[in-house]
Ligand code: FES
């Protein structure tokens with residue numbers, strides 16, 4: 001019987017059993033004998049100096065072991081570079097407990113360590129702190145005059161600056177038949193994964209630590225800890241098999257990691273530090289942004305002038321950037337373009353990549369401006385996209401490795417019933433509800449990075465696959481098992497994928513929709529090497545059926561090496577292992593994307609989102625009643641988990657458009673809704689019919705698997721599609737996000 | 746820094762003293778020695794070693810800590826352990842019977858009703874409580890009465906699909 005390939009099968013998550021029974025353990029859920037609990041003390045002011053940090057009352061409680069602060073912290077890394085992690089933007093990273101300086105509100109300034117969690121939390125309230133405060137700025141709007149170009153650094157490699165201007169934008173825009181322009185404001189947002197950030201540091205003695213960390217990169221946390229605390233890499237092991245959501249927030253090591261390790265080393269005991277929900281608002285966030293657009297088109301609807309400018313917020317110590325203004329010209333081939341991106345420094349923590357960083361921000365202005373342009377031209381919004389369709393990336397003058405966006409438009413429109421739309425705003429109704437249909441285009445980059453993977457054929461005939469990569473809920477374990485199974489022609493049951501451990505072969509941080517392509521390519525490379533080794537052994541077997549054959553003559557199928565032309569001529573893996581004196585056969589490979597080849601192409605996923613909203617005419621209440629997203633993302637390894645990724649992205653899109661925002665009181669420089677009651681994310685009752693289509697897309701350029709990643713593409717088109725639908729329903733163009741009911745009254 | 750807490754007690758022992766509490770957790774009597782300020786959630790996670798019940802907010806705002814108390818779904822973060830002396834607590838670890846997954850657990854796996862899995866124990870316990878209450882009939886009612894359980898991964902539609910499956914199945918039995 002021939003095995004069906006695993007790739008393409010809607011396999012249920014392999015860790016499902018653990019997750020539905022409570023057996024899955026997250027970072028803060030490990031115990032060690034004599035473990036202590038740490039609770040962080042945060043600054044209540046935004047800028048200034050700590051003038052008094054009095055721990056007497058806290059320390060006098062029996063069971064409180066230590067209170068750390070800048071006054072008594074152990075001497076650790078003195079150089080900024082030691083704190084630089086894999087995702088550090090240009091600048092000098094934040095150093096917890098460095099000195100008496102306060103540089104943002106909520107800054108961690110102390111750690112209370114006690115025998116129990118409750119005691120540590122209580123003692124933290126007894127720490128008395130006084131400050132000398134200084135003037136600060138946290139609002140981007142009054143500070144746009146200080147906007148400047150971002151510094152260039154390592155991170156810039158993955159975040160290219162805006163494309164060079166083309167033609168003469170102003171002249172072309174002025175002469176355009178139809179023009180649309182807008183100014184857009186987006187609030188701060190916080191990732192708020194449901195799991196609280198936590199680190200459990202197990203003190204092993206002899207300078208050795210085992211660390212359970214909430215992270216999107218075990219190696220990233222390992223290097224960070226070793227560098228700061230001067231430990232040998234091999235003595236620091238970071239483990240993260242289950243990560244309770246992250247969405248970018250765990251791309252960088254957060255301060256609970258530093259605190260937990262510092263306390264464990266100093267007290268020579270195991271220490272767990274878990275943040276509370278309000279502390280989840282005291283490190284990275286999606287930055288507030290101000291954007292402007294000016295798009296011009298000729299009478300046929302051809303866009304000939306594109307201008308998109310963005311000003312993003314950053315901290316005073318790092319230049320966090322995102323790709324906001326590069327997308328419009330990647331989609332629409334205008335002759336005259338002007339794209340600008342600047343930063344404003346404020347007294348906040350450095351922003352941090354949050355699901356579809358830059359894309360979720362930039363696509364909203366781009367696609368609502370296109371919608372407005374369609375109205376000015378009296379052309380159907382979908383039709384306007386088709387008029388401006390391009391097979392090439394005009395911004396870089398190169399073809400796409402593949403682009404099935406056309407099919408996304410067509411199949412999405414068909415499924416949604418776009419043709420039933422009356423273009424006139426306020427023309428469609430359900431009782432007292434105004435009904436609107438909106439659509440938008442989505443695009444996200446399809447990257448991959450270097451990584452290592454190891455494959456071992458064990459003497460039991462199982463395939464052990466090893467990588468340090470995490471699975472943040474995206475389905476990495478399942479999908480990588482599928483890839484590995486097919487590479488060796490084994491059923492998935494015979495493949496064991498071990499991951500989430502810095503001891504395993506190197507993997508970069510997990511994000512940017514590049515994990516499947518990155519780790520999948522490494523597995524493919526390791527498999528190629530393993531197959532060679534297996535074949536060599538098989539071909540050298542004395543009485544083996546494959547003696548004297550070449551690698552090209554055989555296939556790896558059904559747990560054995562078969563002659564292509566005659567499946568009955570074969571050697572089983574078990575026999576090969578037996579021949580190897582029952583020793584496992586291993587292959588370790590480092591895979592690097594073929595940069596020279598890739599440079600000739602733009603690589604991106606595409607999507608089209610179609611949305612129906614209902615707006616209560618009297619109350620302004622907005623409901624996204626129906627949405628279809630059609631996605632072109634190359635090969636889909638697992639349609640079940642990939643669909644969930646898109647659905648999750650769509651929910652995030654709904655949230656960004658009409659729900660979530662971090663509200664700042666700029667007089668205090670403080671976030672005011674640091675809890676899940678006031679930081680609104682959609683609840684079940686807010687989410688209605690969501691539909692996902694994967695259009696077929698073959699790509700043999702992007703990487704060896706033909707995959708493009710699905711983590712962000714589900715999000716980017718939703719906010720503009722919803723804003724456009726709200727316009728269609730109400731006739732009101734609201735350019736700030738989120739859109740609230742009071743905007744529509 | 747001002748605080749709402751009283752000053753340090755003169756004699757910590759008299760102010761803070763642990764006391765034994767006996768809960769029936771997943772069918773077994775468990776005696777815990779806890780201070781009165783320990784929430785049921787922390788008692789389960791930190792004292793009874795049952796970390797399947799999750800903490801997402803500690804403020805009754807996310808539902809991750811939902812457990813069944815004498816069959817009713819409650820938020821264990823808003824409950825002090827000492828209040829539940831003698832109660833029957835079912836946590837996610839006790840939902841499967843004799844190694845056989847509960848139909849909801851199976852449906853969650855089948856419908857891919859989770860991604861990171863952190864809200865999952867709460868969603869499942871909440872759904873068991875919901876089905877037992879028998880108030881929700883339509884899909885909209887199920888959505889409404891499950892709305893105390895947040896899912897940041899956006900698995901909402903799959904979660905409701907899974908619950909509806911089990912609900913319809915038991916209705917036909
Ligand atoms: S932890 Fe109890 S509701 Fe969030």
Ligand code: FES
Pocket residue numbers: 194244245473858859860861862863864865895896897898899900
């Ligand atoms: S599955 Fe991650 S929060 Fe629901």
